[in-house]
Amino acid sequence: MAEELLPRHLRGIIDVSDSESDSADVTGQVKCTCGCDKMKLRCFGLDNTRDDDWKFGIKVTAECIGCGETHLLFDQAVQGYDGFVCHSYETAYDNRMSPVICHKCGAEIFSVEIGIELEDKEQFIEECVEEFPDEFRDEDFTEAFNWLTMTIKCEKCGCVEEIINLELS
Numbered sequence: 001m002a003e004e005l006l007p008r009h010l011r012g013i014i015d016v017s018d019s020e021s022d023s024a025d026v027t028g029q030v031k032c033t034c035g036c037d038k039m040k041l042r043c044f045g046l047d048n049t050r051d052d053d054w055k056f057g058i059k060v061t062a063e064c065i066g067c068g069e070t071h072l073l074f075d076q077a078v079q080g081y082d083g084f085v086c087h088s089y090e091t092a093y094d095n096r097m098s099p100v101i102c103h104k105c106g107a108e109i110f111s112v113e114i115g116i117e118l119e120d121k122e123q124f125i126e127e128c129v130e131e132f133p134d135e136f137r138d139e140d141f142t143e144a145f146n147w148l149t150m151t152i153k154c155e156k157c158g159c160v161e162e163i164i165n166l167e168l169s
Ligand SMILES: [Zn+2]
Pocket: 032, 033, 034, 035, 036, 064, 065, 066, 067, 068, 069
């Protein structure tokens, strides 16, 4: 059941933890369709400080170590309430993204846990669908999630780090 509460871009690549998920929060481990859960990450906006960064949203992609496929994990410009409803940011360019590196040992392979706090469906319908029926449909509430956490665990040294803990509304 929790799988369909995930935003569409994460369906099929999150191994949902039923014990940590309910109708308001979904938590799970990133797992590629090939079965591998070891990822190399690239990010924008977590530690960059350039002057024009304010207009670009945080973005994180994961390259599967098993099959080489790259999955988009988060783009603040189009996902979450800010991005999906308010269009508050632009999508960061891929060439501005940098590898995520373990701050303890320098390794680049991680397992990744994602937590999503959902937008209330009734509220979304009231605020968005009824106001902008050409732009939103009822089932889009999964895209307008309110909070995102992302925690990575280094495969080499076991160091755990929360890289995103972000309110999106
Ligand atoms: Zn894979």
